[in-house]
Amino acid sequence: xxxxxxxxxxxxxxxxxxxxxxxxxxxxxxxxxxxxxxxxxxxxxxxxxxxxxxxxxxxxxxxxxxxxxxxxxxxxxxxxxxxxxxxxxxxxxxxxxxxxxxxxxxxxxxxxxxxxxxxxxxxxxxxxxxxxxxxxxxxxxxxxxxxxxxxxxxxxxxxxxxxxxxxxxxxxxxxxxxxxxxxxxxxxxxxxxxxxxxxxxxxxxxxxxxxxxxxxxxxxxxxxxxxxxxxxxxxxxxxxxxxxxxxxxxxxxxxxxxxxxxxxxxxxxxxxxxxxxxxxxxxxxxxxxxxxxxxxxxxxxxxxxxxxxxxxxxxxxxxxxxxxxxxxxxxxxxxxxxxxxxxxxxxxxxxxxxxxxxxxxxxxxxxxxxxxxxxxxxxxxxxxxxxxxxxxxxxxxxxxxxxxxxxxxxxxxxxxxxxxxxxxxxxxxxxxxxxxxxxxxxxxxxxxxxxxxxxxxxxxxxxxxxxxxxxxxxxxxxxxxx
Numbered sequence: 056x057x058x059x060x061x062x063x064x065x066x067x068x069x070x071x072x073x074x075x076x077x078x079x080x081x082x083x084x085x086x087x088x089x090x091x092x093x094x095x096x097x098x099x100x101x102x103x104x105x106x107x108x109x110x111x112x113x114x115x116x117x118x119x120x121x122x123x124x125x126x127x128x129x130x131x132x133x134x135x136x137x138x139x140x141x142x143x144x145x146x147x148x149x150x151x152x153x154x155x156x157x158x159x160x161x162x163x164x165x166x167x168x169x170x171x172x173x174x175x176x177x178x179x180x181x182x183x184x185x186x187x188x189x190x191x192x193x194x195x196x197x198x199x200x201x202x203x204x205x206x207x208x209x210x211x212x213x214x215x216x217x218x219x220x221x222x223x224x225x226x227x228x229x230x231x232x233x234x235x236x237x238x239x240x241x242x243x244x245x246x247x248x249x250x251x252x253x254x255x256x257x258x259x260x261x262x263x264x265x266x267x268x269x270x271x272x273x274x275x276x277x278x279x280x281x282x283x284x285x286x287x288x289x290x291x292x293x294x295x296x297x298x299x300x301x302x303x304x305x306x307x308x309x310x311x312x313x314x315x316x317x318x319x320x321x322x323x324x325x326x327x328x329x330x331x332x333x334x335x336x337x338x339x340x341x342x343x344x345x346x347x348x349x350x351x352x353x354x355x356x357x358x359x360x361x362x363x364x365x366x367x368x369x370x371x372x373x374x375x376x377x378x379x380x381x382x383x384x385x386x387x388x389x390x391x392x393x394x395x396x397x398x399x400x401x402x403x404x405x406x407x408x409x410x411x412x413x414x415x416x417x418x419x420x421x422x423x424x425x426x427x428x429x430x431x432x433x434x435x436x437x438x439x440x441x442x443x444x445x446x447x448x449x450x451x452x453x454x455x456x457x458x459x460x461x462x463x464x465x466x467x468x469x470x471x472x473x474x475x476x477x478x479x480x481x482x483x484x485x486x487x488x489x490x491x492x493x494x495x496x497x498x499x500x501x502x503x504x505x506x507x508x509x510x511x512x513x514x515x516x517x518x519x520x521x522x523x524x525x526x527x528x529x530x531x532x533x534x535x536x537x
Contacts, residue, residue, distance in 0.1 A: 065143025067116060068136040071103070078445070081105045082130045082310060083137070092120045100138060103131075108412065108443045118142035130310060233260035241265045323472045327386070327507040331467045332516055336524045337488055339498040341367050344530045356425040361432050364483060365403075365457055367530060368523075370427060372478055373399060373420055374537045375522035376453060382519050383452050384475045384510050393510060402454035402471055403431070405438040413471050414443050415451040459483060465501040475510040476519065479503040500527075 071081055081103040088100045099111045100120075118140040125131050233241070233248060237260055241248050246268045248260060255261040309317065341364065348355055348362045376383050376399055385394045401419035405412055414437070416422070416430045437443050454477040456468050465481035481501040488497035504520040511519075526532045 065141060066121060067118065067140050067142050069100075069114060069138045069140065071131045071133050071135050071137050072112070073133045078105050078133060080130050080132050081110075083125055083127055084109060085127055086123060088120050088123075088138075090120050090122060094118060094120060094140060104409065105445060108445055108448065109409070109441050110445065114138070114140065116140065116142055237262055237265060241268075319472050320469050323470050327470050328509060329467075329470065329505050330508045330511075330513070330516065331503055331505040332513075332520050333465060333501060333503050334520055334524045335499060335501045336527050337490070337497045338364070338483060338500050338527045339490075341527045341530045342483065342498045356423075357428055360425060360428040362428060365455070365480070366424070366428050366431060367533075368457075368478075368480055368527065369401060369403075369419070369431065369455060370424060370533055370537070371523045371526035371530075372453070372455060373401065373427075374526060374533060375519045377420065378522055378536065379515060379519045381515055382476050382506065382511055385452070385473050386475075386507060386509055396452045398452070400450050400452045402451035402474070402477075403434055404454060404456035404471075405435065405443075407438055407441060407443075409441060412438060412443055412448060413451060413454055414438060414447040415454075417450070453477070455480065459500065465503045467503060468505045470505060470507060474507075476504060476506040476516070478520075478523065479505070 084102045084104050086101050088094060088098075094100060094114050095117050096115060097113050100114045102109060102111050104110075120138065121141050122139040124135070124137050124139070131137055233253075238248065240262060241251075241260075244265065246265055248265075251260050251264050251268050253260040254264050345362060345364055345367060348357055352358045352360065352362065380397075381395065383396045383399055385396070387394050398418055399420035400415040400417050402413045402415040405414065414434050416427070416434060419427065419430070422430060434443075434447075437447070451471055451474055453474055454468075454471045456466075456477060457480045458466050459480050459482035462482050466479050468477045468479040470477050479502065481503070483498050483500045485496045486499040487494050488499055489495075490497055502520060502524060504516060504523075506516045506519075522536075526536065
């Protein structure tokens with residue numbers, strides 16, 4: 056999408072770009088420049104929040120800021136002009152508002168065309184000169200009408216009045232004549248002379264004709280009266296909203312990431328038929344392996360990298376997907392096709408101050424354990440800083456959501472739109488567990504796998520979940536299966 060325009064004066068207008076696939080709007084969070092500031096190519100001029108992330112926008116040219124079209128906190132549609140920059144040094148831009156209105160006034164050659172001139176200056180500055188020129192062409196046509204004969208002039212004016220929506224009232228002189236007092240009476244009573252059949256000599260409309268036409272006229276208000284009776288009820292409907300106790304309630308506008316998340320979850324929940332399966336797993340050996348990796352990271356190539364249970368859970372899911380590749384798919388509704396993905400972009404649900412986002416690790420299936428650990432660390436750090444790019448949240452194929460960090464046993468996760476499966480990981484707790492014939496305290500967690508039943512049947516979903524559980528019970532399978 057083209058994000059800038061330029062007029063003859065050297066004033067360039069930068070439009071809100073589509074910083075992410077399919078985005079239609081963005082909120083201006085902060086301006087870094089003000090009118091009069093000098094900017095250079097590549098300089099960041101503002102920060103915007105899309106439905107997916109906060110993004111900094113650089114200006115693509117050098118110049119002087121002339122106008123900021125929207126204040127901070129405004130939601131702007133993609134393609135709207137947000138900032139105007141003078142790239143010609145400033146002099147031309149100051150003259151531009153005067154030149155174009157003067158030229159248009161000389162072409163119109165009518166006093167009526169000069170009236171919009173003061174109002175035309177600002178629109179020309181921000182690039183709306185075309186709209187003004189279109190409004191000044193009509194007086195030019197009206198200026199040619201006086202050259203016609205009086206009768207032709209009136210007929211043309213009446214026809215133009217009908218075209219402009221004034222109704223047939225402007226054609227009254229084409230009907231038999233009416234004296235001025237009769238015309239005034241008709242005007243006062245709201246009677247259209249064009250609708251009256253004259254009864255006077257030579258087709259003249261009389262006072263009696265006007266009074267006779269008044270009889271049906273009052274019926275129009277009486278017929279229109281009933282629709283107004285329910286109107287007070289409609290006006291009173293919002294009253295309860297206005298009476299909320301501001302001291303006891305806080306209203307937060309739904310926009311940005313939260314708005315996009317809500318729309319996506321509704322679309323997913325009511326489009327894809329969800330099925331969720333659960334399994335409780337003894338992950339004691341996995342937790343021991345995590346401690347070993349932390350104690351000797353150099354031995355595994357993990358020096359300087361963060362090691363936690365999520366790392367091994369992610370690796371376990373990748374191995375399960377490799378063993379059951381049909382789960383890594385999407386549903387193409389338009390073409391009625393199942394799209395099998397030969398790559399895995401592993402999404403990790405992350406809670407941020409702006410709401411829930413799901414960035415993904417590109418080509419996670421091809422990464423070693425150290426590479427996966429590095430990617431996870433970068434993903435989490437970027438999400439916490441609120442700098443996750445829209446590209447990082449596009450193209451996911453399967454997702455993990457770790458509700459266990461909040462002390463929750465498990466949940467029934469909703470699919471990320473366009474994906475076939477999502478794995479929820481619950482809290483890992485010490486629980487009594489039968490191990491080798493005896494009840495012992497073991498590290499236990501519950502996994503939940505939700506999947507799109509159009510793509511994944513019960514057998515396939517069960518196999519994927521069982522493979523993840525088996526690897527976490529016996530993490531050595533990562534070596535033999537992976």
